[in-house]
Amino acid sequence: MNWQRLVEDRQKFFWVLQIAGWVGYALVNYIGSRVFEMRDIYVFVIVLNAYAGCLLTIPLRYLYRKIWNAKPLFLIFVVFVASYIVGTSWSVIQKFNLWEIYRHGYRPDEWFYYFKQGLDSVYIVLCWSGLYFGIKYYQLLQGEKQKALKANTMAHEAQLKMLRYQLNPHFLFNTLNAISTLILVEENKNANQMVSKLSEFLRYTLNTDPIKRVPFEQELHVLGLYLDIEKVRFDDRLSIEIDVSEEAKNALVPSMILQPLIENSIKYAIANLESGGAIAIKAQVFANELLLEVSDNGPGTDISEGELVKSSGVGLANTQDRLKTLYEHNYSFVLSNNQPQGLVVNIRIPFEKG
Structure with missing residues (x-):
């Protein structure tokens, strides 16, 4: 009993x-x-x-x-x-x-x-x-x-869902604008590809519980959909580099944890560079912890003690709030300047094998 x-x-x-x-x-x-x-x-x-x-x-x-x-x-x-x-x-x-x-x-x-x-x-x-x-x-x-x-x-569930769903409208607005532009210039093939990938991406975001953790390999697939959509928008101006260890692919992570960081890099870094820019995604396991890194070579920003001095966006703040709600004090979220220029976001969370 x-x-x-x-x-x-x-x-x-x-x-x-x-x-x-x-x-x-x-x-x-x-x-x-x-x-x-x-x-x-x-x-x-x-x-x-x-x-x-x-x-x-x-x-x-x-x-x-x-x-x-x-x-x-x-x-x-x-x-x-x-x-x-x-x-x-x-x-x-x-x-x-x-x-x-x-x-x-x-x-x-x-x-x-x-x-x-x-x-x-x-x-x-x-x-x-x-x-x-x-x-x-x-x-x-x-x-x-x-x-x-x-x-x-x-209350935590409601907070997490609110934070998650706050991330999607900005991306959706930009993508629909891009699709509309492709249709106007009669690039129907590219527009159709964007619609298909947007549909799969949104289906994932709506069907995945923001409270549950998912394998990082699954997250990489969804990030691939997102980046493919953005590549249609930016063409050759957007370069992506992914370096993820096999062990890290099996780690459990909060769903859509990196997407707002990448969206932030595209919005404030890549979009402001005439010649385009690069985004690097890295992940590895060290000392029973999962280390995630998203970096860009954009113009960078003012940083003090690992945080932005001024920030008008919600992507970084919402990601940090989600980590705090899920892991309390057992995590780190640090911003630093990239070399020779740009921004680096480092995340450390406990390693949980999926």
């Missing part, structure tokens, strides 16, 4: 603990009877006492549920009074079982015997009440933790 499920099912959990607790009480008393060499008939008395205690404490559960939200002082008062009544009633039953079954009608003369045995029963019922409230509070605390965790997870 799954322990977590049992704890969450309050009805079943109560009955399991109730029965197990009173069986345990009977076993402890049985061991004591063996130590003090009581006659075998005493086992029957122990069973009856445990059964009576089990039955008498069941109504306490429903009483405590009724007063659960009462003021603390009233709650404590009711618990002590109810425990005293139930404990005293149980003590009377125990005396009856002991004297009528085991001692055949014998009654002790000392008055303190009655008082002491009655208090013992009250203490046991008070312990039962304390355990009930302790377990109840524990269950409520676990329930609140589960709700908070679920709400936090849903």
